[in-house]
Amino acid sequence: MSDNLTTLGIANDAASGKGLSDNGVMDPLERSSDAFGTLRLEHSSTVDRVAEELRRAVFEGELESGTPLREVALAESLGVSRPTLREALALLVAEGLATREPNRGVSVASPDPDSVRDVSRARAVLEAAGVRHWPTAGEEARDAVRLALADYEAAVAGGATYQELNQRHLAIHLSLVGLTESPRLVAMAESVVAELRLALAQIDRVRRNARDQAGSHHHLLDLLESGDVDAAVVELEGHLGGAEDAIIERLDLD
Numbered sequence: 001m002s003d004n005l006t007t008l009g010i011a012n013d014a015a016s017g018k019g020l021s022d023n024g025v026m027d028p029l030e031r032s033s034d035a036f037g038t039l040r041l042e043h044s045s046t047v048d049r050v051a052e053e054l055r056r057a058v059f060e061g062e063l064e065s066g067t068p069l070r071e072v073a074l075a076e077s078l079g080v081s082r083p084t085l086r087e088a089l090a091l092l093v094a095e096g097l098a099t100r101e102p103n104r105g106v107s108v109a110s111p112d113p114d115s116v117r118d119v120s121r122a123r124a125v126l127e128a129a130g131v132r133h134w135p136t137a138g139e140e141a142r143d144a145v146r147l148a149l150a151d152y153e154a155a156v157a158g159g160a161t162y163q164e165l166n167q168r169h170l171a172i173h174l175s176l177v178g179l180t181e182s183p184r185l186v187a188m189a190e191s192v193v194a195e196l197r198l199a200l201a202q203i204d205r206v207r208r209n210a211r212d213q214a215g216s217h218h219h220l221l222d223l224l225e226s227g228d229v230d231a232a233v234v235e236l237e238g239h240l241g242g243a244e245d246a247i248i249e250r251l252d253l254d
Helices: 002-016 028-059 071-078 082-094 113-132 139-157 162-178 183-207 210-225 229-250
Strands: 098-101 105-108
Touching: 028 071, 028 082, 028 162, 028 183, 071 082, 082 098, 082 105, 113 162, 113 183, 113 229, 139 162, 139 210, 162 183, 162 210, 183 229, 210 229
Parallel strands: none
Antiparallel strands: 098 105
């Protein structure tokens, strides 16, 4: 059977004219590379699916902050190998959704008050800078803010998951920084927001106030559209300050 599969593989590649030497035989190095490429893609999709399921559980509150993510138990529950699970956990650690500590393993991330306050200050600086650029920003950057808000409102109306609501909510704030039209500032904002992503999602889940959030952001955009940039900055600062206070209070970080 293996000979038949090998022959079929060569025939398929020969038909496409891929990887053939002058004598019509496929280069064995390229054939080996193709085989490994298929394995890598298949493996990656499994890791991605595991990571996505863990993200869902975290954002939906099934896995709370501080919950240990035990490799053996999770691998058995999800029906995957421990190496696959380990790679998925590494993705969550890189995204700030989980933390890894020596001799203690991986657990769902738990924000600390100093980090929350510092990140909130950084957000305020970056997003307020974007709001102040509204009058001079290009139409494409302005449209990105309008589109981000429309996407969030659609997600709220459609009863989206907390994970999707969180992603679209934060997309609005990143679009505000995008008004600076500075890729470096946007990259900084993405890094900063990632640190609060989980905490903000937990607050949204506890408050269940997505519609109020959408209304608040719509009011901010209305202020910008009317040209009242100063009032928009005040609105933004109030929104960010409220989010900071809610995280500290709801997550018992004081």
